[in-house]
Amino acid sequence: xxxxxxxxxxxxxxxxxxxxxxxxxxxxxxxxxxxxxxxxxxxxxxxxxxxxxxxxxxxxxxxxxxxxxxxxxxxxxxxxxxxxxxxxxxxxxxxxxxxxxxxxxxxxxxxxxxxxxxxxxxxxxxxxxxxxxxxxxxxxxxxxxxxxxxxxxxxxxxxxxxxxxxxxxxxxxxxxxxxxxxxxxxxxxxxxxxxxxxxxxxxxxxxxxxxxxxxxxxxxxxxxxxxxxxxxxxxxxxxxxxxxxxxxxxxxxxxxxxxxxxxxxxxxxxxxxxxxxxxxxxxxxxxxxxxxxxxxxxxxxxxxxxxxxxxxxxxxxxxxxxxxxx
Amino acid sequence: xxxxxxxxxxxxxxxxxxxxxxxxxxxxxxxxxxxxxxxxxxxxxxxxxxxxxxxxxxxxxxxxxxxxxxxxxxxxxxxxxxxxxxxxxxxxxxxxxxxxxxxxxxxxxxxxxxxxxxxxxxxxxxxxxxxxxxxxxxxxxxxxxxxxxxxxxxxxxxxxxxxxxxxxxxxxxxxxxxxxxxxxxxxxxxxxxxxxxxxxxxxxxxxxxxxxxxxxxxxxxxxxxxxxxxxxxxxxxxxxxxxxxxxxxxxxxxxxxxxxxxxxxxxxxxxxxxxxxxxxxxxxxxxxxxxxxxxxxxxxxxxxxxxxxxxxxxxxxxxxxxxxxx
Numbered sequence: 001x002x003x004x005x006x007x008x009x010x011x012x013x014x015x016x017x018x019x020x021x022x023x024x025x026x027x028x029x030x031x032x033x034x035x036x037x038x039x040x041x042x043x044x045x046x047x048x049x050x051x052x053x054x055x056x057x058x059x060x061x062x063x064x065x066x067x068x069x070x071x072x073x074x075x076x077x078x079x080x081x082x083x084x085x086x087x088x089x090x091x092x093x094x095x096x097x098x099x100x101x102x103x104x105x106x107x108x109x110x111x112x113x114x115x116x117x118x119x120x121x122x123x124x125x126x127x128x129x130x131x132x133x134x135x136x137x138x139x140x141x142x143x144x145x146x147x148x149x150x151x152x153x154x155x156x157x158x159x160x161x162x163x164x165x166x167x168x169x170x171x172x173x174x175x176x177x178x179x180x181x182x183x184x185x186x187x188x189x190x191x192x193x194x195x196x197x198x199x200x201x202x203x204x205x206x207x208x209x210x211x212x213x214x215x216x217x218x219x220x221x222x223x224x225x226x227x228x229x230x231x232x233x234x235x236x237x238x239x240x241x242x243x244x245x246x247x248x249x250x251x252x253x254x255x256x257x258x259x260x261x262x263x264x265x266x267x268x269x270x271x272x273x274x275x276x277x278x279x280x281x282x283x284x285x286x287x288x289x290x291x292x293x294x295x296x297x298x299x300x301x302x303x304x305x306x307x308x309x310x311x312x313x314x315x316x317x318x319x320x321x322x323x324x325x326x
Numbered sequence: 327x328x329x330x331x332x333x334x335x336x337x338x339x340x341x342x343x344x345x346x347x348x349x350x351x352x353x354x355x356x357x358x359x360x361x362x363x364x365x366x367x368x369x370x371x372x373x374x375x376x377x378x379x380x381x382x383x384x385x386x387x388x389x390x391x392x393x394x395x396x397x398x399x400x401x402x403x404x405x406x407x408x409x410x411x412x413x414x415x416x417x418x419x420x421x422x423x424x425x426x427x428x429x430x431x432x433x434x435x436x437x438x439x440x441x442x443x444x445x446x447x448x449x450x451x452x453x454x455x456x457x458x459x460x461x462x463x464x465x466x467x468x469x470x471x472x473x474x475x476x477x478x479x480x481x482x483x484x485x486x487x488x489x490x491x492x493x494x495x496x497x498x499x500x501x502x503x504x505x506x507x508x509x510x511x512x513x514x515x516x517x518x519x520x521x522x523x524x525x526x527x528x529x530x531x532x533x534x535x536x537x538x539x540x541x542x543x544x545x546x547x548x549x550x551x552x553x554x555x556x557x558x559x560x561x562x563x564x565x566x567x568x569x570x571x572x573x574x575x576x577x578x579x580x581x582x583x584x585x586x587x588x589x590x591x592x593x594x595x596x597x598x599x600x601x602x603x604x605x606x607x608x609x610x611x612x613x614x615x616x617x618x619x620x621x622x623x624x625x626x627x628x629x630x631x632x633x634x635x636x637x638x639x640x641x642x643x644x645x646x647x648x649x650x651x652x
Contacts, residue, residue, distance in 0.1 A: 013545060018386035033381060042380045047373060053523040053551075054368045055359060056516075060344035084410045084525070087544035095421045095542070111544060118541035190382075197379040197550030199410070215444035216421070218413035218437060219339060223549045224523030225379075 003281035006288065010035065011296045012110060014306075015196075020293045027291040032313045033306070035295040037140065037166060037272035039247065040309025042194030043239060045229030052224035059219060065227050066202070068234040073176040073187060075204045081213050082230070084221050086165055086188040086201030087111055089213075093184070094119030096212055097159055103130035107299075109140045112163070132159035137173055138166055141274045141297070141304045143267040148175050155183035168192035169244055169270035179204035189226075191271055192243070193233050200226040247271065250307045253314075258305065261321035272306050290320035329607035332614065336361065337622045338436060340632075341522075346619045353617040358639045359632070361621040363466065363492060363598035365573065366635025368520030369565060371555035378550035385545060391553050392528070394560040399502040399513060401530050407539050408556070410547050412491055412514040412527030413437055415539075419510070420445030422538055423485055429456035433625075435466045435489070458485035463499055464492055467600045467623070467630045469593040474501050481509035494518035495570055495596035505530035515552075517597055518569070519559050526552040573597065576633045579640075584631065587647035598632050616646035 009023065010016055014035030021031060062082060070077040083089045094102075094116050102116045103124045112134045113123055127133035133154050137146045146162075152175065154160040165188040167174045179185040185204040190196030200222065203213055233239070247270040254273050255265040263275040263283070272295075277283045280303045284296045295304040308314045335345055340361030347357060388408060396403040409415045420428075420442050428442045429450045438460050439449055453459035459480050463472045472488075478501065480486040491514040493500045505511040511530040516522030526548065529539055559565070573596040580599050581591040589601040589609070598621075603609045606629045610622045621630040634640045 015382040015384065017381075018384045036382060038381060040380075042376070048523060050368070054366075054520055055343075055364060056341040056362060056522045057525075058341065058344045084414075084549070085544070085546055087546055088410075091542045091544040114541070115544070118538070194380055196382045196546075197374060199546060199549045212444070215440065216417045218411070218417045218441070220411055220413055220522075220525060223410070223525045223552060225549060225551050 003285055006285055007281055007296050007298070007300070010284070010293070011298055014295045017293060020288060024288045024291075027289055029291060032292045032308065032316055034308065034317070035293045036196070036306050037269065038191050038196045038306060039194035039243065039271060040307050040313070041243070041246065043229070043233045043236070045193070045195060045198075045232055048224035048228040052228065056220050057222060057224050057227055061227055062222060065222075065230045065234075068231055069187070069202055072234040073174070073202070073204065075176045075179060075185075079179055079204050079206065079210060081203045081205070081210050081217070082222055083201050083203055083217065084223070084226070085190070085199040086163065086186045088199075089186050089201055089203045090163070091115045091118075092213065092216055093161060094121055096209065096216065097132060099132040099159060101130045102132045102134060103127040105133065105135040105146065106139050106142070106144060108136045109163070109165075112136070127154055127158065130158060132161060134161045134163065136163040136165065138170055138269050140166060141268060141272065141295070141302070143269050143274065145170070145173055148173070148178070151175050152178060152183065155181060158182060159184065161186065164188075165191055166269040166271055168240070169247055176204050180206040184209060189230055189233070192240075193229070195229055198226045198229055199223065200230050244270070247307065254305060254307055257318055257321060263303070266302075268304065272304050274302060274304050276301050277303055286323070287320050290316065290323065292317055292320050329611055332611055333607055333622050333624070333626070336610070336619070337624055340621045343619060346614060350614045350617075353615055355617060358618045358634065358642055360634065360643070361619045362522070362632050363595065364517050364522045364632065365520035365569065365597060366633050366639070367569070367572065369555070369559045369562070371519070371521060371524075371558055374550035374554040378554065382546050383548060383550050383553055387553055388548060391548075391556045391560075394557055395513070395528055398560040399500070399528070399530065401502045401505060401511075405505055405530050405532065405536060407529045407531070407536050407543070408548055409527050409529055409543065410549070410552070411516070411525040412489065412512045414525075415512050415527055415529045416489070417441045417444075418539065418542055419487060420447055422535065422542065423458060425458040425485060427456045428458045428460060429453040431459065431461040431472065432465050432468070432470060434462045435491075438462070438489070453480055453484065456484060458487060460487045460489065462489040462491065464496055464595050466492060467594060467598065467621075467628070469595050469600065471496070471499055474499070474504070477501050478504060478509065481507060484508060485510065487512065490514075491517055492595040492597055494566070495573055502530050506532040510535060515556055515559070518566075519555070521555055524552045524555055525549065526556050570596070573633065580631060580633055583640075583644055583647060589629070592628075594630065598630050600628060600630050602627050603629055612649070613646050616642065616649065618643055618646050
């Protein structure tokens, strides 16, 4: 596969393991997926019971999950709506808000722009020109933080959508407790808790946005497994505290590994690290040939790396990176 | 609980077991939930692997599920889009089609009217006056069938949305193979396969509607467990054939039981039976006091019953029904 084709295929979203296996058939298995920002050590969530999988999820159970999540977010329970992944909320918001001109802060997760374009909105750079401002905080992929004051000042003027998909490891950045009025906060479950396949996220908003969102979600938006896992995870403070400490150690270790291989760590969050490489596409290809999938971007100097999990993954990444130097 | 309050609480949707347990605290446990139309003998679906639950579902895997479902529906794979429950599609369609005047056929599942009202549409009775016609086929709760000719003739003139949530036991009614143009077909996984808690459904539509729907769903609309279960279930023809035979026997048995208790069976599908009772609210309450939840309606003469599953459930239903006659 050429560098250009690889960029084309793998720079839109992470997680394309099947495409990687098809594009690099000679790469050693199993693939190591570092192309997303999902905690490689999942929360040990209970599965839903057979009875719960068989029946429609009870609305009371869903409300209990939202209450548990709200307590973890520091937000009032009645402002918190569970959705099947924060991506689904990203896609619903443009129609819901009916905004025609939106600004999206920084170079960031591409799903926001896709959603607004699909709804026919014009995407601007400056929030001053727009009816809504979308900020990923901390930002993906560079980890840049936007101050709460700036977000609250924006929300006094226009819709301000703060995607806190990666805020669990920097909870002091969150404005979830202030959501309401024109401030809408999105949260993700699967990244920090390492269970992205369950599809669970949240929207924190005022009563009117919440009512309109619920009308568009219907009565059973979540799977029984998502509800069961979320209810357990959001009250497990000891697990979250230990996970934050472990992620901090592993993020620092990954930065050291990247630097030792000649890449320049540029930051990120504790769930992924951004790095500059003189020939990022070349590094991407060489890692892919070694069965390691990282995340390239349209900017040919950048690569993003999720955290390896098991010791063998660290070893293989280190070998693949140092091989690329030799 | 008064008859009026019970109607208010339990006539909007089925599946409100927690509310029933709270309203009738002295009822024997476990509750028997006959308030929905979900197969009480679930498909023995494999659970997703731990690895699949941890990561974002691969788009290739989602496409494979859609292909398996399309083959079961007799529809082209490129017209089939998986959604997290057909309810989610019901809620998305009004914004997607941008229609302001819709007709909804017969007295039917209330989620359709709720979704169109939430989007600001006017709901009419006659399709001739509307830009879109919604038909549940076979209809819930009375099982009424609408002929394919009538649906196709409507789709030649206006958007025609056919909700085939209960068509698996009457596959000859399906127009899934003809979907496209202005004909949109919805399918449900959880009812026939008895796994409503997984949240899986499908929209069958032409390329334009499909593209707009996918843009609103985002890249990861389904949980790993829904994908895993659906892939196995839709190719298991022997299980489906046996399930249809069993459901036919059980539906006939339920009609006999209701008739023996003085109710008048009015039809339905093989997943639920509608019956007339001189005092439906009274029957509802007496069953509820016996720990059996059936489904009342605003029409005070009607009750709907899902199928009991285990032998003990049939025994308790028979006792509760005959007790009501004594």
